[in-house]
Amino acid sequence: MTTTPHLQTFTLEHLPPGYVMHVAVYENVRNAGFLQKQLLDGNEGFEYAFVDAGVVLSTTHLLAAIYRALRDFQSGRMKSRNVHSEVVFSLSSNNNISESFRRFGITPSTTNLIVVKISLPSKQVSRDEVLKHLTEVIEGESVDFCDEVLGGMVDEKRVRKVYKLGGGKSGIVQSKGEGEKRELEVLVLGGMALRGFGG
Amino acid sequence: MSVQAPPAAIPTPSHIEPPNPSHPASTSPLPLPPIFQHDPAPPQLITQGAEALLYRTTYLLPSIQCALKYRPSKPYRHPILGARLTKHRILSEARVLAKCRKEGVPVPAVYGLDEREGWLMIEWIAGEVLRIKLNEWLKQRKDEKVPEERENAPDGGRIHEGLHVLKGLMGRIGSAVGRMHGVGIVHGDLTTSNLMLRPRSNDTAEGGAGDGDGILDGEVILIDFGLASQSTADEDRAVDLYVLERAFGSTHPRAEGMFSELLAAYGKSFKGANIVLKKLEDVRMRGRKRSMLG
Ligand SMILES: Nc1ncnc2c1ncn2[C@@H]1O[C@H](COP(=O)(O)OP(=O)(O)OP(=O)(O)O)[C@@H](O)[C@H]1O
Ligand SMILES: [Mg+2]
Numbered sequence: 001m002t003t004t005p006h007l008q009t010f011t012l013e014h015l016p017p018g019y020v021m022h023v024a025v026y027e028n029v030r031n032a033g034f035l036q037k038q039l040l041d042g043n044e045g046f047e048y049a050f051v052d053a054g055v056v057l058s059t060t061h062l063l064a065a066i067y068r069a070l071r072d073f074q075s076g077r078m079k080s081r082n083v084h085s086e087v088v089f090s091l092s093s094n095n096n097i098s099e100s101f102r103r104f105g106i107t108p109s110t111t112n113l114i115v116v117k118i119s120l121p122s123k124q125v126s127r128d129e130v131l132k133h134l135t136e137v138i139e140g141e142s143v144d145f146c147d148e149v150l151g152g153m154v155d156e157k158r159v160r161k162v163y164k165l166g167g168g169k170s171g172i173v174q175s176k177g178e179g180e181k182r183e184l185e186v187l188v189l190g191g192m193a194l195r196g197f198g199g
Numbered sequence: 200m201s202v203q204a205p206p207a208a209i210p211t212p213s214h215i216e217p218p219n220p221s222h223p224a225s226t227s228p229l230p231l232p233p234i235f236q237h238d239p240a241p242p243q244l245i246t247q248g249a250e251a252l253l254y255r256t257t258y259l260l261p262s263i264q265c266a267l268k269y270r271p272s273k274p275y276r277h278p279i280l281g282a283r284l285t286k287h288r289i290l291s292e293a294r295v296l297a298k299c300r301k302e303g304v305p306v307p308a309v310y311g312l313d314e315r316e317g318w319l320m321i322e323w324i325a326g327e328v329l330r331i332k333l334n335e336w337l338k339q340r341k342d343e344k345v346p347e348e349r350e351n352a353p354d355g356g357r358i359h360e361g362l363h364v365l366k367g368l369m370g371r372i373g374s375a376v377g378r379m380h381g382v383g384i385v386h387g388d389l390t391t392s393n394l395m396l397r398p399r400s401n402d403t404a405e406g407g408a409g410d411g412d413g414i415l416d417g418e419v420i421l422i423d424f425g426l427a428s429q430s431t432a433d434e435d436r437a438v439d440l441y442v443l444e445r446a447f448g449s450t451h452p453r454a455e456g457m458f459s460e461l462l463a464a465y466g467k468s469f470k471g472a473n474i475v476l477k478k479l480e481d482v483r484m485r486g487r488k489r490s491m492l493g
Contacts, residue, residue, distance in 0.1 A: 014259045016237040061261045068311070071226035156315040165301070186322065193311045193320075197290050 006142035007131045012067050016074075018121030021066050022130045025053065025149055026113045029140035033108035039085075045133075053112035053153040055104050055162060056091075057185050059145060064189055065090040066091040066116060073120075083118050093163050093191035103162050106138035113140065156184065163191045230271040232318050242267070251425065255323065258310045264323035265310055266286040266291075271317060285312040286303030288425060293319055295384055295424040305375055305420045324419075324420050326398050329372075330391035333451045336365070336414040362457075368396075368415045369460035376439065376461075377468025380475070385435040389443040392449055395420045422428040433471070437478035440465070441486065444479075 010021045029035075049066075056062050066089035069086035072078045080089045080097050092100035106113060115134060119125040134142075143149050160166055165187050229252065233241055242254040247315060251270050258265040270285050272278070289312055301304040307322040326332075339393070340361060379386065386393070396417040430436075448455045462479075466472045 012259050013261065014234050014238060017205055034397070060259065060263070064310070185303055186310075187297075189311075190293075190300060190309035193309050194290075194293055194297055197294065197314075 006144070007127055007134070008145045009127050010063065012063060012070070015067075015070055016121070018119075018124075019070055020119040022117040022119070022125070022127050023062070023145045024130075025116070025143050025145045025153075026138055026140035027111070027143055027153070029111050029113045029138065031137075031139040032106050032110040032113065035113075036106045036108060036110075037139070039106070045085050046137075047082065047117075049084040049114075049116035049118075050106035050110075051088060051091070051104055051114040051116065052106055052110045053114050053150060054110075054155045055087075055159055056114060056150055057154050057156070057181070057188060058147050058150055059157060061091075061185060061188060062114060062150075064192060066118070069143050069193065070118070083120065084116065087116050087118070090192065090195075093188075095196040106133070111140075111191055113138070114145070114150075131159045151181075159184065159188065163188050165191075200323045201369075202375060203210055232267065232269040232271075233316050234267070234313065234318060256320075258320060266307065266323050267318055267320050269318045269431045282315070285317045289319050291426045292427070295427045295429070296321065298429075299382065299384055299421070299424075300378060304379045304382055304384070305418060306424070307420065307422060324395050324397050324422065326396045326417055326420075328392050328422075329394040329396055329419075330450055332396050332414055333391060333454055337453055339414065364415045365454060365457055366460045368419075369454075370464040371419045371466030373461035374465075374468050375421055376443070377465040377472055379421060379485050380431075380436045380439070380472070381469030383429055383431050384427055385430045385432075385439050386421065386424065387439070388423060388430060389439050390446040391443075392422070393423040431477045433475050434482075436475045436484045440475065440479050441482045444483075445486075457464065 004156070007022055007024045010023065011019065035050055037044070039048075039050065051062065065087050068090040069078070069083055072086060072090070078086045079095070080086050085101070087189045088105045089097050089100045091104040094100075115138070117125060117130045165184065216246065229247075231241065232252075232254070235254075235256070243254045245255050245266070247253075251268050254267040254269065256265060256267050259264055270288060272281050272285065276284070277328040293309050293312050296306050296309050300308055307324055309319070309321055311320040312318065375394075376386075376389065396415070397420050398417045428435075443461075444455075444458050447458055462476055466476055
């Protein structure tokens with residue numbers, strides 16, 4: 001993992017060499033409508049996963065979605081258009097693709113945004129290219145991709161709702177503080193892993 | 200089910216890799232789960248059961264430990280039926296774990312799965328299985344020549360302290376099992392190898408102080424839901440308890456006398472637990488009759 005200002009570059013465990021992800025986070029984004037339109041128009045210059053930071057609990061949560069997307073890409077099991085849309089879909093705990101875009105993807109009202117760019121062995125992208133392009137097109141302030149920042153942007157109520165982890169007898173109601181956060185995170189990871197297979 | 204079997208001693212199913220005549224079969228590698236094929240170093244094999252291999256590995260980043268349970272295909276099974284069975288088992292275990300965790304039952308979290316490749320990735324639980332912890336504890340008492348509780352001990356206080364610790368543990372197990380039953384899950388294979396003791400996070404390093412009373416400390420975590428199912432039938436629940444009782448009896452006769460502590464805690468753990476305890480008496484009776492006949 002290398003860090004330079006505002007863009008983190010990762011590799012993940014158990015993937016073949018050549019799979020690299022670049023992740024950036026922006027706050028006070030002012031042109032989310034424009035960015036979303038580029039995706040809807042299929043503008044090839046905008047092959048990114050634009051994720052609404054309000055539904056992402058932690059770095060692990062996002063990395064889990066990227067990992068899932070890359071595995072499905074590798075094994076020819078993707079359900080959406082490309083590996084970037086697949087990252088957004090991989091956040092979902094059900095098989096409804098368009099719903100997953102609405103829930104986890106950028107919308108015109110998004111203000112806190114996570115951007116993922118995946119460099120594939122067949123389609124390599126350097127971090128400099130990514131950084132340069134994002135600096136040009138995103139109107140917002142770049143911040144660190146870390147748990148502290150994401151923790152300040154997430155709406156846990158919304159997360160509970162989209163992953164159907166509302167109150168009830170749920171274990172997360174009983175634990176408190178950091179433990180509660182971790183508990184919510186692992187339940188979300190389980191929901192993602194069991195996507196389409198019911199909880 | 201062998202524990203810590205060295206990989207070299209395990210023969211490879213012939214369909215995975217044809218036996219290499221220049222190597223004796225015993226040195227051929229295990230069927231490595233495909234997920235590991237790009238890793239620079241082979242993962243650490245923890246156990247090999249009849250149906251599953253358990254590896255210790257990492258999830259997403261080198262800093263996140265996890266366990267990977269792999270069910271390789273069996274050469275003697277019909278390939279399509281075998282694949283279907285594997286898929287069913289992986290998904291069934293994952294669903295039960297996810298449900299338990301959601302409901303506050305202490306089990307490992309689910310991180311990922313691939314029902315086609317036949318693996319399930321779950322949270323790594325630090326510590327040891329109960330069987331090992333109990334053996335360690337009993338051995339230590341033996342080494343210290345702690346007599347059976349009813350005998351007149353020269354150091355009664357210490358013995359009582361020891362039994363107190365065991366009682367506490369039995370209570371924690373009873374609560375954990377009751378909690379699981381209370382959310383509608385039966386385990387199907389409750390043995391002392393399928394219960395783990397996880398040191399509490401703020402504990403001083405294991406084995407550091409050496410006064411040993413910490414051996415039985417820690418949080419009880421239920422593992423291995425490969426045979427679990429959704430059931431609220433008292434009979435199924437009672438069988439779970441019976442299997443556990445027999446497991447204690449066969450591996451730890453000295454701890455068996457403490458089983459009543461477990462049942463007492465179980466009885467308080469959910470509404471209806473007392474009916475299960477009644478049912479347990481029937482199940483025991485049947486078990487006795489069967490052993491008299493056979
Ligand atoms: N999450 C975990 N963290 C650490 N160790 C684990 C974990 N799960 C299992 N183990 C270890 O691996 C052993 C085998 O795992 P498990 O009991 O799930 O498989 P099994 O008995 O071979 O499977 P099955 O009976 O379903 O075929 C356990 O006894 C324990 O020592
Ligand atoms: Mg087991």
